[in-house]
Amino acid sequence: MSWSKLKKNLESYLCPALYGRVEYSASSYRYLSDKSGTCYITVDRKNVMNMSDKTNIIKWYMTEQEIKNDSIIQIPVSVEEIETVKKESNGKVPDDRLQVIARSRKLSEYAKELMSAQSSLSKSNFVVVANHFLSTSIEESLESKDILLNVLALVDRRLGKKRILNMSEKMKLKHPIVQYFYELRLSTL
Template identity: 30%
Template sequence: MLQNQQWSKVKKRLDSFTCESLKERVQFTVTNYRRAHDQLGRAFITVDKKEVLNMCTITSEAALNKRTYEIKRKKQIPYTDWSQESVVWNEAHEWVLDEGVFAQYDFFDAVEEYFQNSIEESLESNNMLIKIFALIDRRAGKRTLEKMKQSILCEKEIVQFFYQLRCKAEGIRIHG
């Protein structure tokens, strides 16, 4: 599991996939909070030293708790009924991920899956983080990126942001 590997090694491998045109501009960072009970913290992605995606475990857990409560209320499951907890948690987690709220562990899970996938699988992934990694991947060529012009319009704003960033860096016209 990647969380157990040394972050510097994971970061080096992740950076090795970044295309030349964005190598100096996109940075991946992980911060752990020593005093947190689980010692997790957050991961974040910066572009030109500006944070564009924050994956904070505390923020994610708060959103998960809220969604879990909403699902239980909607399905009329007593809040103290733990028998369906894993089903409810999975539904809440999918909901939160779809909203673009990620925990540090979601970042590590996405990186691990990205390392195992082909570039084609990563570009077609339903996981926003994996798709973002793939959009800035040196293995995604200009023709591939150009073919995505229409389909990218259906993606979340942050995915579109990374697509536009890559296209601009590569000199690919995306409008007109």
Template identity: 65%
Template sequence: MSWSKLKQQLEGFLSPALVGKVEYRATSYRYLPDKAGNCYIAVNKKNVLQMNDVTGPIRWYQSEQEIKSDPTIDIPVTAADIEAVRVTMGENVPEDRLQVIARNRKLTEYAKEMIVVQAALSKSNFTTASTRFLATSIEESLESSDMMLNILALIDRRVGKKRILNMSQTIKLKHPAVQYFYELRRSYS
């Protein structure tokens, strides 16, 4: 599907409150094969989320350590998480240490998901995610682990104000970009 047709369909699903505020933009370079192009989601004429085809190396370890050491990330640890650690570690580990190990495991999983998401922000992946969004139900897009599907669903007209307000707890565990678009939609609903 061509970019102009895809853009037209995506903008047709925008929430009425966001029409004119949220735009989809793309650039491409026809005569430069090593430059695949960029794709943006703009809010009020500012490029908020930029997706470009990655050509440089990603510092995996550094990114993971930054995420794991960020004090603002709040990951809830459930009794099932602690029990899973107890099963793998044995009965000799103190309870407070089990909580620390369970939290570190969840932070590592979260960091890996964030790194995968950051690496997947490219124009070609945006096109693929947009096409998949147009073909799936809004519920699947909201519950998906794919950041782009979440963002596209949050700014969709089929998601009502009541559903947006009921999602406040689940959004806290999502990527910061998803949280940004959630707050944007909440403020304009």
């Protein structure tokens, strides 16, 4: 599918409040056969999602430790996770440390998932992911670990107000760019 047709299809799925604010753009290199060009998403004429752009307004993590040390990330820890740590330690760990250990484990897991999602996004082909989005359900795109699929689903007109409001806890565990588009979509309600 040509870029112009793909762009038109993606824009037809945009929620009405975001039409004209969110735009899909591409640049290509006409005379360089080994350069495929880059695709990016702009919001209010600002480049928001482009992995190779250093002026991005969204933080792209370079290491797992950056994620673990980021004070903005709030990871909720359930009672079951604390109980699991307690069982594994045979009750030898003080209760106040159990939550710290459970949060640290969950944060490590989250950091690995986030780094994996970022690296797959930087290697992914926007056109391939966009075509996949157009051929799958909105639920599958929202549940995917692919950042770009999440973003495309969040700006989709098929995503209802009630579902958006019920997603707030899930969004806390997503990449900052997904959280950005979630907040953008919340602002349109």
